[in-house]
Amino acid sequence: GQNIDQPTEMTATEGAIVQINCTYQTSGFNGLFWYQQHAGEAPTFLSYNVLDGLEEKGRFSSFLSRSKGYSYLLLKELQMKDSASYLCAVLDSNYQLIWGAGTKLIIKP
Amino acid sequence: AAGVIQSPRHLIKEKRETATLKCYPIPRHDTVYWYQQGPGQDPQFLISFYEKMQSDKGSIPDRFSAQQFSDYHSELNMSSLELGDSALYFCASNPSGRHSGELFFGEGSRLTVL
Numbered sequence: 001g002q003n004i005d006q007p008t009e010m011t012a013t014e015g016a017i018v019q020i021n022c023t024y025q026t027s028g029f030n031g032l033f034w035y036q037q038h039a040g041e042a043p044t045f046l047s048y049n050v051l052d053g054l055e056e057k058g059r060f061s062s063f064l065s066r067s068k069g070y071s072y073l074l075l076k077e078l079q080m081k082d083s084a085s086y087l088c089a090v091l092d093s094n095y096q097l098i099w100g101a102g103t104k105l106i107i108k109p
Numbered sequence: 110a111a112g113v114i115q116s117p118r119h120l121i122k123e124k125r126e127t128a129t130l131k132c133y134p135i136p137r138h139d140t141v142y143w144y145q146q147g148p149g150q151d152p153q154f155l156i157s158f159y160e161k162m163q164s165d166k167g168s169i170p171d172r173f174s175a176q177q178f179s180d181y182h183s184e185l186n187m188s189s190l191e192l193g194d195s196a197l198y199f200c201a202s203n204p205s206g207r208h209s210g211e212l213f214f215g216e217g218s219r220l221t222v223l
Contacts, residue, residue: 030208042214091209096165
């Protein structure tokens with residue numbers, strides 16, 4: 001079966017750095033996506049990785065290792081507005097987007 | 110910039126009633142997706158359309174149907190509503206066909222079934 005694992009919840013301090021991990025087992029791979037979703041709102045696209053390595057976009061970076069079926073989202077200089085759920089999703093060989101259950105990130109002052 | 114528009118934003122129905130949700134994708138986006146998201150759950154893919162044809166089918170119940178019209182807007186029709194259908198329904202579009210995972214989501218339609 002297809003499976004994406006992320007921690008259910010993480011807590012971090014304002015101004016700090018947090019890393020949210022995602023491991024996946026899917027039938028094929030056509031890219032990994034990270035989305036941010038505030039409670040009751042729509043998911044918004046954060047990043048896309050299809051090749052191994054680190055993609056940096058401002059305070060957010062995403063890393064991929066295809067051989068390990070592993071990705072992480074790194075958030076720097078955390079702000080209170082970063083409190084949200086972060087969803088990892090993989091595009092499989094059929095171009096179906098397989099979603100993880102999301103990691104709820106709580107930022108404390 | 111124009112975003113994905115969904116209507117209605119909130120809908121309250123009784124059991125066994127029918128509901129229709131509408132989605133207007135971003136102009137020139139040719140692919141539309143419907144997702145259902147329960148509280149604390151990840152989005153569950155229901156169905157997608159590419160160039161007005163159904164392209165993929167997920168966990169959409171037989172009681173639900175959807176279509177994409179000539180102007181690319183899409184409608185999700187839900188009949189014989191059950192309590193478990195209460196959820197946030199998202200529509201998403203992307204400009205690159207089904208080969209892209211970068212989705213632009215609407216703000217969602219919250220359906221409450223009483």
